[in-house]
Amino acid sequence: MRVFIALMLFFSTLFSKDILSKEKEKLFNFQKEIAEKEAKKQKTKWISPLYINASFSKNSPVGGVGTKIRDFYISWRQDLFRSGGIFYAIEYAKALRNSNLLNIDLKRASLIKRAYILKAQIERDNLKLEKLKLLLENRKIDVLIVKEKFKAGNADIARLNETVLREDETREDIVTLKNILKGEVFELKKLIGDRASLEMKYEDIPLLSKEEYIKNSIEILIKRSEIDAKREALSVKKASYLPKVSFDGRFGYQNISSFSKEDGRDYSFGFNVKMPIDYNEKRDIEISRLNYLQSKLLKEDRERELSLEYDKRLNSIKSYEEKIELAKKREKLYKELYDFTKEQVKAGMKTNWDLKSLSNSLKIQKLEEKIQKYNILIEKFSLYFDTVK
Numbered sequence: 001m002r003v004f005i006a007l008m009l010f011f012s013t014l015f016s017k018d019i020l021s022k023e024k025e026k027l028f029n030f031q032k033e034i035a036e037k038e039a040k041k042q043k044t045k046w047i048s049p050l051y052i053n054a055s056f057s058k059n060s061p062v063g064g065v066g067t068k069i070r071d072f073y074i075s076w077r078q079d080l081f082r083s084g085g086i087f088y089a090i091e092y093a094k095a096l097r098n099s100n101l102l103n104i105d106l107k108r109a110s111l112i113k114r115a116y117i118l119k120a121q122i123e124r125d126n127l128k129l130e131k132l133k134l135l136l137e138n139r140k141i142d143v144l145i146v147k148e149k150f151k152a153g154n155a156d157i158a159r160l161n162e163t164v165l166r167e168d169e170t171r172e173d174i175v176t177l178k179n180i181l182k183g184e185v186f187e188l189k190k191l192i193g194d195r196a197s198l199e200m201k202y203e204d205i206p207l208l209s210k211e212e213y214i215k216n217s218i219e220i221l222i223k224r225s226e227i228d229a230k231r232e233a234l235s236v237k238k239a240s241y242l243p244k245v246s247f248d249g250r251f252g253y254q255n256i257s258s259f260s261k262e263d264g265r266d267y268s269f270g271f272n273v274k275m276p277i278d279y280n281e282k283r284d285i286e287i288s289r290l291n292y293l294q295s296k297l298l299k300e301d302r303e304r305e306l307s308l309e310y311d312k313r314l315n316s317i318k319s320y321e322e323k324i325e326l327a328k329k330r331e332k333l334y335k336e337l338y339d340f341t342k343e344q345v346k347a348g349m350k351t352n353w354d355l356k357s358l359s360n361s362l363k364i365q366k367l368e369e370k371i372q373k374y375n376i377l378i379e380k381f382s383l384y385f386d387t388v389k
Helices: 002-008 022-043 085-151 157-192 210-215 218-239 281-346 352-384
Strands: 050-059 067-081 244-257 261-274
Touching: 022 085, 067 085, 085 157, 085 218, 085 352, 210 281, 218 281, 281 352
Parallel strands: none
Antiparallel strands: 050 067, 067 244, 244 261
Protein backbone atom coordinates (compact mmCIF):
# COMPACT_ATOMS: atom_id res chain seq x y z
CA MET A 1 0.00 0.00 0.00
CA ARG A 2 2.84 2.37 0.85
CA VAL A 3 4.39 1.95 -2.60
CA PHE A 4 1.07 2.86 -4.17
CA ILE A 5 0.69 5.93 -1.99
CA ALA A 6 4.24 7.08 -2.70
CA LEU A 7 3.71 6.84 -6.44
CA MET A 8 0.46 8.73 -6.56
CA LEU A 9 0.93 11.66 -4.22
CA PHE A 10 1.53 14.51 -6.62
CA PHE A 11 4.63 13.01 -8.20
CA SER A 12 2.96 12.57 -11.55
CA THR A 13 4.00 14.32 -14.74
CA LEU A 14 1.37 17.00 -14.16
CA PHE A 15 3.22 18.62 -11.29
CA SER A 16 6.81 19.15 -10.23
CA LYS A 17 8.17 17.18 -7.28
CA ASP A 18 9.93 20.23 -5.94
CA ILE A 19 7.01 22.39 -4.87
CA LEU A 20 7.49 23.12 -1.19
CA SER A 21 10.50 24.80 0.38
CA LYS A 22 13.59 22.67 0.99
CA GLU A 23 13.08 23.02 4.74
CA LYS A 24 9.51 21.71 4.58
CA GLU A 25 10.50 18.82 2.32
CA LYS A 26 13.28 17.85 4.77
CA LEU A 27 10.80 18.06 7.64
CA PHE A 28 8.39 15.68 5.91
CA ASN A 29 11.26 13.30 5.08
CA PHE A 30 12.26 13.27 8.75
CA GLN A 31 8.67 12.59 9.80
CA LYS A 32 8.41 9.67 7.37
CA GLU A 33 11.73 8.26 8.52
CA ILE A 34 10.60 8.46 12.15
CA ALA A 35 7.28 6.78 11.25
CA GLU A 36 9.09 3.97 9.40
CA LYS A 37 11.49 3.31 12.28
CA GLU A 38 8.67 3.46 14.82
CA ALA A 39 6.72 0.93 12.72
CA LYS A 40 9.69 -1.46 12.60
CA LYS A 41 10.06 -1.14 16.37
CA GLN A 42 6.36 -1.89 16.91
CA LYS A 43 6.54 -4.86 14.55
CA THR A 44 9.19 -6.60 16.70
CA LYS A 45 8.10 -5.24 20.07
CA TRP A 46 6.81 -8.69 21.08
CA ILE A 47 10.41 -9.98 21.15
CA SER A 48 11.74 -9.70 24.70
CA PRO A 49 15.22 -8.32 25.39
CA LEU A 50 18.17 -10.52 26.29
CA TYR A 51 19.69 -9.51 29.62
CA ILE A 52 23.38 -9.70 30.44
CA ASN A 53 24.10 -9.70 34.16
CA ALA A 54 27.39 -9.53 36.08
CA SER A 55 27.90 -9.27 39.83
CA PHE A 56 30.57 -9.46 42.49
CA SER A 57 30.03 -9.81 46.21
CA LYS A 58 32.32 -10.27 49.20
CA ASN A 59 31.33 -11.47 52.66
CA SER A 60 33.73 -11.29 55.62
CA PRO A 61 31.97 -12.32 58.88
CA VAL A 62 33.56 -11.82 62.32
CA GLY A 63 35.62 -14.84 63.26
CA GLY A 64 34.70 -16.58 60.06
CA VAL A 65 36.11 -17.18 56.65
CA GLY A 66 35.39 -14.61 53.94
CA THR A 67 33.56 -15.51 50.78
CA LYS A 68 33.88 -14.00 47.32
CA ILE A 69 31.25 -14.68 44.67
CA ARG A 70 31.55 -13.71 41.03
CA ASP A 71 28.54 -14.14 38.75
CA PHE A 72 28.10 -13.67 35.02
CA TYR A 73 25.03 -14.90 33.21
CA ILE A 74 22.64 -14.28 30.31
CA SER A 75 18.90 -14.55 30.83
CA TRP A 76 15.92 -14.46 28.47
CA ARG A 77 12.20 -14.64 29.11
CA GLN A 78 10.20 -14.81 25.89
CA ASP A 79 6.58 -15.42 24.99
CA LEU A 80 6.37 -18.19 22.41
CA PHE A 81 2.60 -18.29 22.01
CA ARG A 82 -0.09 -15.76 22.89
CA SER A 83 -3.20 -17.38 21.39
CA GLY A 84 -2.65 -15.40 18.19
CA GLY A 85 -1.55 -12.25 20.00
CA ILE A 86 1.89 -12.20 18.36
CA PHE A 87 0.40 -12.35 14.85
CA TYR A 88 -2.16 -9.65 15.68
CA ALA A 89 0.54 -7.43 17.20
CA ILE A 90 2.52 -7.60 13.93
CA GLU A 91 -0.60 -6.83 11.87
CA TYR A 92 -1.42 -3.93 14.19
CA ALA A 93 2.07 -2.50 13.66
CA LYS A 94 1.58 -2.69 9.86
CA ALA A 95 -1.80 -0.96 10.01
CA LEU A 96 -0.47 1.73 12.34
CA ARG A 97 2.45 2.33 9.97
CA ASN A 98 0.11 2.85 7.01
CA SER A 99 -2.06 5.24 9.03
CA ASN A 100 0.91 7.32 10.23
CA LEU A 101 2.48 7.56 6.76
CA LEU A 102 -0.85 8.50 5.20
CA ASN A 103 -1.32 11.27 7.76
CA ILE A 104 2.09 12.67 6.83
CA ASP A 105 1.18 12.46 3.13
CA LEU A 106 -2.10 14.25 3.84
CA LYS A 107 -0.29 17.13 5.58
CA ARG A 108 2.12 17.46 2.66
CA ALA A 109 -0.71 17.24 0.12
CA SER A 110 -2.58 20.01 1.96
CA LEU A 111 0.44 22.31 1.72
CA ILE A 112 0.93 21.53 -1.97
CA LYS A 113 -2.75 22.22 -2.60
CA ARG A 114 -2.47 25.48 -0.68
CA ALA A 115 0.56 26.50 -2.79
CA TYR A 116 -1.23 25.87 -6.09
CA ILE A 117 -4.40 27.61 -4.92
CA LEU A 118 -2.37 30.64 -3.78
CA LYS A 119 -0.58 30.76 -7.14
CA ALA A 120 -3.93 30.64 -8.96
CA GLN A 121 -5.39 33.30 -6.61
CA ILE A 122 -2.44 35.60 -7.27
CA GLU A 123 -2.86 35.28 -11.03
CA ARG A 124 -6.63 35.73 -10.71
CA ASP A 125 -6.31 38.76 -8.44
CA ASN A 126 -3.82 40.36 -10.81
CA LEU A 127 -6.55 40.12 -13.44
CA LYS A 128 -9.00 41.62 -10.93
CA LEU A 129 -6.56 44.48 -10.38
CA GLU A 130 -6.31 45.06 -14.11
CA LYS A 131 -10.11 45.01 -14.27
CA LEU A 132 -10.39 47.57 -11.45
CA LYS A 133 -7.90 49.87 -13.17
CA LEU A 134 -10.02 49.81 -16.33
CA LEU A 135 -13.10 50.43 -14.19
CA LEU A 136 -11.31 53.38 -12.57
CA GLU A 137 -10.64 54.86 -16.01
CA ASN A 138 -14.36 54.61 -16.74
CA ARG A 139 -15.16 56.22 -13.38
CA LYS A 140 -12.87 59.14 -14.27
CA ILE A 141 -14.60 59.50 -17.63
CA ASP A 142 -17.99 59.46 -15.87
CA VAL A 143 -16.82 62.24 -13.53
CA LEU A 144 -15.62 64.36 -16.46
CA ILE A 145 -18.88 63.87 -18.37
CA VAL A 146 -21.12 64.58 -15.35
CA LYS A 147 -19.01 67.57 -14.38
CA GLU A 148 -19.47 69.08 -17.86
CA LYS A 149 -23.20 68.39 -17.68
CA PHE A 150 -23.32 70.00 -14.21
CA LYS A 151 -21.64 73.12 -15.55
CA ALA A 152 -24.12 73.20 -18.42
CA GLY A 153 -27.02 72.76 -15.98
CA ASN A 154 -27.93 69.30 -17.24
CA ALA A 155 -27.02 67.48 -14.01
CA ASP A 156 -27.54 68.29 -10.35
CA ILE A 157 -24.96 68.23 -7.53
CA ALA A 158 -26.29 64.94 -6.12
CA ARG A 159 -25.48 63.11 -9.34
CA LEU A 160 -22.00 64.68 -9.45
CA ASN A 161 -21.33 63.68 -5.84
CA GLU A 162 -22.49 60.14 -6.53
CA THR A 163 -20.15 59.87 -9.53
CA VAL A 164 -17.17 61.19 -7.53
CA LEU A 165 -17.91 58.76 -4.67
CA ARG A 166 -18.00 55.84 -7.10
CA GLU A 167 -14.55 56.85 -8.36
CA ASP A 168 -13.23 57.01 -4.78
CA GLU A 169 -14.73 53.63 -3.94
CA THR A 170 -12.97 52.09 -6.94
CA ARG A 171 -9.68 53.63 -5.80
CA GLU A 172 -10.21 52.11 -2.34
CA ASP A 173 -10.99 48.73 -3.93
CA ILE A 174 -7.67 48.90 -5.77
CA VAL A 175 -5.79 49.64 -2.53
CA THR A 176 -7.57 46.76 -0.78
CA LEU A 177 -6.86 44.31 -3.60
CA LYS A 178 -3.18 45.29 -3.72
CA ASN A 179 -2.94 44.55 0.00
CA ILE A 180 -4.63 41.16 -0.53
CA LEU A 181 -2.16 40.36 -3.31
CA LYS A 182 0.81 41.19 -1.08
CA GLY A 183 -0.59 38.86 1.58
CA GLU A 184 -1.05 36.03 -0.95
CA VAL A 185 2.50 36.45 -2.26
CA PHE A 186 3.80 36.39 1.33
CA GLU A 187 1.87 33.19 2.15
CA LEU A 188 3.10 31.52 -1.05
CA LYS A 189 6.72 32.36 -0.24
CA LYS A 190 6.24 30.77 3.19
CA LEU A 191 5.32 27.53 1.44
CA ILE A 192 7.72 27.42 -1.51
CA GLY A 193 10.66 29.27 0.05
CA ASP A 194 13.19 30.55 -2.47
CA ARG A 195 11.54 28.96 -5.47
CA ALA A 196 10.67 31.65 -8.00
CA SER A 197 7.38 30.23 -9.28
CA LEU A 198 5.33 27.13 -9.89
CA GLU A 199 4.80 25.54 -13.27
CA MET A 200 1.08 24.94 -13.55
CA LYS A 201 -0.71 23.11 -16.35
CA TYR A 202 -4.30 24.18 -15.91
CA GLU A 203 -5.61 22.24 -18.86
CA ASP A 204 -4.52 18.98 -17.26
CA ILE A 205 -6.64 19.38 -14.11
CA PRO A 206 -9.62 17.03 -14.46
CA LEU A 207 -12.94 17.44 -12.72
CA LEU A 208 -13.37 14.27 -10.70
CA SER A 209 -16.72 12.54 -10.39
CA LYS A 210 -18.23 12.29 -6.92
CA GLU A 211 -17.55 8.55 -6.83
CA GLU A 212 -13.87 9.06 -7.73
CA TYR A 213 -13.53 11.91 -5.24
CA ILE A 214 -14.86 9.91 -2.28
CA LYS A 215 -13.30 6.58 -3.23
CA ASN A 216 -9.81 8.05 -3.75
CA SER A 217 -9.93 10.59 -0.94
CA ILE A 218 -6.72 10.57 1.13
CA GLU A 219 -8.83 11.18 4.23
CA ILE A 220 -10.90 8.07 3.51
CA LEU A 221 -7.74 6.03 2.97
CA ILE A 222 -6.59 7.21 6.40
CA LYS A 223 -9.95 6.25 7.91
CA ARG A 224 -9.66 2.78 6.37
CA SER A 225 -6.15 2.31 7.77
CA GLU A 226 -7.41 3.45 11.17
CA ILE A 227 -10.20 0.86 10.97
CA ASP A 228 -7.57 -1.82 10.24
CA ALA A 229 -5.48 -0.65 13.19
CA LYS A 230 -8.46 -0.64 15.57
CA ARG A 231 -9.51 -4.11 14.39
CA GLU A 232 -6.06 -5.53 15.02
CA ALA A 233 -5.90 -3.71 18.38
CA LEU A 234 -9.15 -5.44 19.34
CA SER A 235 -7.67 -8.82 18.40
CA VAL A 236 -4.54 -8.09 20.45
CA LYS A 237 -6.69 -7.12 23.42
CA LYS A 238 -8.73 -10.34 23.22
CA ALA A 239 -5.56 -12.44 22.94
CA SER A 240 -4.08 -10.77 26.02
CA TYR A 241 -6.72 -12.53 28.17
CA LEU A 242 -6.11 -15.97 26.63
CA PRO A 243 -3.45 -18.56 27.60
CA LYS A 244 0.12 -17.87 26.62
CA VAL A 245 3.25 -19.99 26.64
CA SER A 246 6.64 -18.53 27.47
CA PHE A 247 10.23 -19.69 27.70
CA ASP A 248 12.48 -18.78 30.63
CA GLY A 249 16.18 -19.52 30.38
CA ARG A 250 19.45 -18.62 32.00
CA PHE A 251 23.04 -19.53 31.19
CA GLY A 252 26.10 -18.26 32.99
CA TYR A 253 29.31 -18.75 34.96
CA GLN A 254 29.83 -18.57 38.75
CA ASN A 255 33.02 -18.42 40.83
CA ILE A 256 32.98 -18.90 44.62
CA SER A 257 36.09 -18.48 46.78
CA SER A 258 35.90 -19.50 50.43
CA PHE A 259 37.43 -22.56 52.18
CA SER A 260 37.81 -23.87 48.71
CA LYS A 261 37.48 -22.47 45.25
CA GLU A 262 34.54 -23.52 43.15
CA ASP A 263 33.59 -22.37 39.69
CA GLY A 264 31.64 -23.63 36.73
CA ARG A 265 28.78 -23.12 34.36
CA ASP A 266 25.34 -22.45 35.68
CA TYR A 267 22.19 -22.80 33.58
CA SER A 268 18.49 -23.32 33.88
CA PHE A 269 15.52 -23.25 31.53
CA GLY A 270 11.85 -23.98 31.54
CA PHE A 271 8.45 -23.32 30.06
CA ASN A 272 5.36 -21.94 31.68
CA VAL A 273 1.73 -21.47 30.74
CA LYS A 274 -0.39 -18.73 32.22
CA MET A 275 -3.74 -17.10 31.69
CA PRO A 276 -4.99 -13.95 33.44
CA ILE A 277 -8.32 -13.89 35.26
CA ASP A 278 -9.22 -10.20 35.34
CA TYR A 279 -12.41 -8.74 36.79
CA ASN A 280 -12.30 -5.93 34.13
CA GLU A 281 -11.65 -8.26 31.18
CA LYS A 282 -15.05 -7.81 29.54
CA ARG A 283 -15.02 -4.05 30.02
CA ASP A 284 -11.50 -3.79 28.62
CA ILE A 285 -12.38 -5.79 25.51
CA GLU A 286 -15.65 -3.90 25.09
CA ILE A 287 -13.80 -0.57 25.07
CA SER A 288 -11.55 -1.84 22.25
CA ARG A 289 -14.58 -3.14 20.37
CA LEU A 290 -16.36 0.23 20.69
CA ASN A 291 -13.22 2.03 19.46
CA TYR A 292 -13.25 -0.26 16.42
CA LEU A 293 -16.94 0.39 15.71
CA GLN A 294 -16.40 4.11 16.23
CA SER A 295 -13.64 4.15 13.60
CA LYS A 296 -16.03 2.59 11.07
CA LEU A 297 -18.70 5.14 11.88
CA LEU A 298 -16.19 8.00 11.56
CA LYS A 299 -15.35 6.79 8.05
CA GLU A 300 -19.02 6.66 7.04
CA ASP A 301 -19.63 10.12 8.50
CA ARG A 302 -16.63 11.58 6.66
CA GLU A 303 -17.82 10.03 3.39
CA ARG A 304 -21.16 11.76 3.90
CA GLU A 305 -19.41 15.08 4.57
CA LEU A 306 -17.20 14.69 1.50
CA SER A 307 -20.28 14.03 -0.61
CA LEU A 308 -21.77 17.33 0.55
CA GLU A 309 -18.46 19.15 0.03
CA TYR A 310 -18.31 17.81 -3.52
CA ASP A 311 -21.87 19.02 -4.21
CA LYS A 312 -20.95 22.44 -2.83
CA ARG A 313 -17.87 22.78 -5.03
CA LEU A 314 -19.69 21.47 -8.09
CA ASN A 315 -22.43 24.02 -7.50
CA SER A 316 -19.79 26.76 -7.28
CA ILE A 317 -18.23 25.59 -10.57
CA LYS A 318 -21.64 25.70 -12.29
CA SER A 319 -22.19 29.20 -10.91
CA TYR A 320 -18.83 30.37 -12.30
CA GLU A 321 -19.65 28.80 -15.67
CA GLU A 322 -22.92 30.76 -15.74
CA LYS A 323 -20.98 33.95 -15.00
CA ILE A 324 -18.69 33.19 -17.93
CA GLU A 325 -21.70 32.88 -20.22
CA LEU A 326 -23.10 36.18 -18.93
CA ALA A 327 -19.73 37.86 -19.48
CA LYS A 328 -19.66 36.54 -23.06
CA LYS A 329 -23.11 38.00 -23.68
CA ARG A 330 -22.03 41.36 -22.29
CA GLU A 331 -18.86 41.18 -24.35
CA LYS A 332 -20.91 40.68 -27.51
CA LEU A 333 -23.14 43.63 -26.58
CA TYR A 334 -20.21 45.94 -25.83
CA LYS A 335 -18.51 44.89 -29.09
CA GLU A 336 -21.58 45.92 -31.07
CA LEU A 337 -21.81 49.21 -29.15
CA TYR A 338 -18.08 49.84 -29.60
CA ASP A 339 -18.23 49.29 -33.38
CA PHE A 340 -21.31 51.52 -33.61
CA THR A 341 -19.78 54.27 -31.46
CA LYS A 342 -16.54 54.15 -33.43
CA GLU A 343 -18.47 55.11 -36.58
CA GLN A 344 -20.39 57.75 -34.62
CA VAL A 345 -17.09 59.30 -33.44
CA LYS A 346 -15.91 59.53 -37.05
CA ALA A 347 -19.17 61.27 -37.90
CA GLY A 348 -18.80 63.63 -34.94
CA MET A 349 -21.93 62.29 -33.23
CA LYS A 350 -20.10 60.73 -30.24
CA THR A 351 -17.00 61.69 -28.25
CA ASN A 352 -13.72 59.82 -27.76
CA TRP A 353 -14.69 59.53 -24.09
CA ASP A 354 -17.68 57.40 -25.08
CA LEU A 355 -15.46 55.22 -27.26
CA LYS A 356 -12.81 54.84 -24.56
CA SER A 357 -15.42 53.89 -21.94
CA LEU A 358 -16.88 51.21 -24.21
CA SER A 359 -13.40 49.92 -25.05
CA ASN A 360 -12.65 49.55 -21.33
CA SER A 361 -15.99 47.84 -20.72
CA LEU A 362 -15.24 45.40 -23.53
CA LYS A 363 -11.84 44.58 -21.96
CA ILE A 364 -13.46 44.21 -18.55
CA GLN A 365 -15.79 41.47 -19.83
CA LYS A 366 -12.89 39.57 -21.36
CA LEU A 367 -11.04 39.78 -18.05
CA GLU A 368 -14.18 38.66 -16.22
CA GLU A 369 -14.22 35.45 -18.27
CA LYS A 370 -10.59 34.74 -17.33
CA ILE A 371 -11.26 35.50 -13.66
CA GLN A 372 -14.15 33.04 -13.52
CA LYS A 373 -12.00 30.37 -15.20
CA TYR A 374 -9.49 30.83 -12.37
CA ASN A 375 -12.32 30.44 -9.85
CA ILE A 376 -13.27 27.14 -11.50
CA LEU A 377 -9.63 26.06 -11.44
CA ILE A 378 -9.35 26.78 -7.71
CA GLU A 379 -12.42 24.61 -7.03
CA LYS A 380 -10.90 21.81 -9.13
CA PHE A 381 -7.66 22.09 -7.17
CA SER A 382 -9.59 21.64 -3.93
CA LEU A 383 -11.02 18.37 -5.22
CA TYR A 384 -7.98 17.10 -7.15
CA PHE A 385 -5.33 17.49 -4.47
CA ASP A 386 -7.45 15.75 -1.81
CA THR A 387 -7.32 12.45 -3.70
CA VAL A 388 -4.84 9.81 -4.85
CA LYS A 389 -4.13 9.40 -8.53
